[in-house]
Amino acid sequence: MNDAGSETPSSPSPPPAKPSASHRPPAPRGRLVLDHVHKRFGIDGTLALSDIDLSCEAGEFVVFVGPSGCGKSTLLNLVAGMVSPDQGTIHLDGQLVNGPGPDRAMVFQEPGLFPWLNAAQNIEFGLKMANVDPAERADRVAAALRMVRLPHSGKRLVHELSGGMRQRIAIARALVVDPALLLMDEPFAALDAQTRTILHQELQEIWCGTNKTILFVTHSVGEAVRLADRVIMLHTNPGRIRRELLIDLPHPRNFDGPEVSEIVRVVRAEIEEEVNRVDRELAESHAGGAASGHLAADRGPVGSRL
Amino acid sequence: MALWEVAYRLVGWKPWLVPAPSHVFEALAAMLTAQTQFLLIGAVFVSAARLAVGFAVSIVLGTALGLVMWRFKFVDELLGPVFLGLQTLPSVCWVPLAILTFGLSERGILFVLVLGSFFAVAISLRDGLRAVPPIYRKAGQMLGARGWRLYSQVILPAAFPSLVSSLRQGFSFAWRSLMGAELILMLESRGLGFILHQAREFADIAQVVAVMLVMVLIGMTVDRFGFALLERRVHTRFGLNEDH
Numbered sequence: 001m002n003d004a005g006s007e008t009p010s011s012p013s014p015p016p017a018k019p020s021a022s023h024r025p026p027a028p029r030g031r032l033v034l035d036h037v038h039k040r041f042g043i044d045g046t047l048a049l050s051d052i053d054l055s056c057e058a059g060e061f062v063v064f065v066g067p068s069g070c071g072k073s074t075l076l077n078l079v080a081g082m083v084s085p086d087q088g089t090i091h092l093d094g095q096l097v098n099g100p101g102p103d104r105a106m107v108f109q110e111p112g113l114f115p116w117l118n119a120a121q122n123i124e125f126g127l128k129m130a131n132v133d134p135a136e137r138a139d140r141v142a143a144a145l146r147m148v149r150l151p152h153s154g155k156r157l158v159h160e161l162s163g164g165m166r167q168r169i170a171i172a173r174a175l176v177v178d179p180a181l182l183l184m185d186e187p188f189a190a191l192d193a194q195t196r197t198i199l200h201q202e203l204q205e206i207w208c209g210t211n212k213t214i215l216f217v218t219h220s221v222g223e224a225v226r227l228a229d230r231v232i233m234l235h236t237n238p239g240r241i242r243r244e245l246l247i248d249l250p251h252p253r254n255f256d257g258p259e260v261s262e263i264v265r266v267v268r269a270e271i272e273e274e275v276n277r278v279d280r281e282l283a284e285s286h287a288g289g290a291a292s293g294h295l296a297a298d299r300g301p302v303g304s305r306l
Numbered sequence: 307m308a309l310w311e312v313a314y315r316l317v318g319w320k321p322w323l324v325p326a327p328s329h330v331f332e333a334l335a336a337m338l339t340a341q342t343q344f345l346l347i348g349a350v351f352v353s354a355a356r357l358a359v360g361f362a363v364s365i366v367l368g369t370a371l372g373l374v375m376w377r378f379k380f381v382d383e384l385l386g387p388v389f390l391g392l393q394t395l396p397s398v399c400w401v402p403l404a405i406l407t408f409g410l411s412e413r414g415i416l417f418v419l420v421l422g423s424f425f426a427v428a429i430s431l432r433d434g435l436r437a438v439p440p441i442y443r444k445a446g447q448m449l450g451a452r453g454w455r456l457y458s459q460v461i462l463p464a465a466f467p468s469l470v471s472s473l474r475q476g477f478s479f480a481w482r483s484l485m486g487a488e489l490i491l492m493l494e495s496r497g498l499g500f501i502l503h504q505a506r507e508f509a510d511i512a513q514v515v516a517v518m519l520v521m522v523l524i525g526m527t528v529d530r531f532g533f534a535l536l537e538r539r540v541h542t543r544f545g546l547n548e549d550h
Contacts (some may be wrong), residue, residue, distance in 0.1 A: 126449035159545020
């Protein structure tokens with residue numbers, strides 16, 4: 001169940017290869033391979049991620065879902081090079097990932113825009129670090145602002161932008177350096193539902209237009225099914241891949257259509273089962289103790305939010 | 307001020323024990339128009355020049371030390387408590403050491419001023435750098451900033467609001483240290499502290515209060531109209547104001 005590309009020729013159903021790639025130009029770069037990646041955390045060496053074996057095709061939109069603490073964000077940080085795996089390797093287009101680099105841009109839940117710079121200067125920052133010459137920088141910043149539909153907001157200061165605008169600028173800032181891979185760590189979690197839907201549509205359009213490989217982490221199944229070519233569900237404790245699901249719907253999608261709703265229902269049921277499993281295990285391991293009740297109560301909202 | 311004047315007249319304090327505001331202003335006017343041997347304007351310039359040089363040295367040393375203490379934990383652990391301890395020492399207490407080491411010289415005054423203020427700059431800079439949200443460093447690294455450029459283009463600008471506050475604090479320490487040093491270390495070129503001392507020697511209490519008033523005014527002006535305005539502008543830029 002690990003590799004989407006491992007379909008057998010005998011399979012009567014259409015091969016689970018990339019369904020949406022047909023109407024989009026092939027991406028020349030952005031092929032990511034994680035090979036038996038393990039990551040431990042803390043003094044006690046809790047296994048955060050166990051034996052993650054995964055490959056993402058160039059131009060694929062992969063969304064990771066799972067309950068809190070399943071290591072979704074850790075996985076992104078590993079790919080970003082912010083932390084290194086204890087075992088295993090990560091390769092992007094054949095290059096070993098070893099520390100942060102501009103070929104892997106990231107959008108965080110908090111936009112993390114620099115408040116001492118205006119919107120345009122924030123977008124320009126990565127180009128400056130890459131020593132792109134000023135004339136080209138200006139052109140690319142203007143194009144990036146148009147891409148996120150904020151062509152006239154370049155002069156605004158960060159605190160003058162709304163939450164949705166900040167996240168658009170953060171996306172523009174990440175994409176302007178033309179990375180092979182875009183990593184998104186719950187980028188819309190802090191936004192209201194309307195803004196989130198608008199940004200889902202925009203992100204889809206941007207993705208179709210740029211053909212970047214996107215790795216997207218969320219705890220919202222609805223968000224995952226709306227956006228993904230492939231949804232990867234993670235197990236908790238230790239974090240490992242539980243199941244992969246190809247979302248065989250064309251882009252751009254009708255978010256309110258019956259197909260999307262049906263898939264959301266199925267995935268949600270699986271994740272609830274996973275949350276319940278974790279709670280059961282915790283209850284058993286702390287049998288009778290007050291701690292189990294406390295932990296189970298803590299996890300309650302995770303299931304209900306999905 | 308009016309209460310002070312009224313109280314003075316009602317109680318009938320002796321003018322050589324407690325001056326009235328009117329006496330103080332007379333003394334101030336006298337010093338401004340050079341009717342005495344103490345040239346107020348000249349003294350202000352002498353003190354300001356010392357302050358400029360000393361504070362500049364203090365900023366350079368304090369910034370360097372603050373950066374090192376922030377960057378290298380062992381330096382911080384080694385020196386942090388020492389500096390915090392020395393910080394509790396009133397700056398005039400450096401004067402005897404300065405006199406023995408440097409004699410009655412400009413360098414002695416600078417020594418007191420710098421030692422009185424650069425710890426404050428260093429410690430508040432270190433705290434400011436520590437308080438930089440980790441997301442900025444992460445974003446900077448993600449966008450390809452590394453090494454020196456990560457510090458100069460991300461960490462330092464992110465710490466700028468606390469940088470301004472650290473300078474503001476450093477200035478008030480520097481000014482107090484300078485006045486203390488001038489009061490005791492009397493040199494040919496006469497600063498404000500020297501004039502304060504001379505006024506005491508001549509038992510001219512109105513003049514003593516007048517000079518103190520000038521010291522307060524200068525300190526407050528720089529603080530309110532220099533640093534506070536700068537601070538407000540930085541906070542507006544960063545969106546840190548309450549009204550946002």
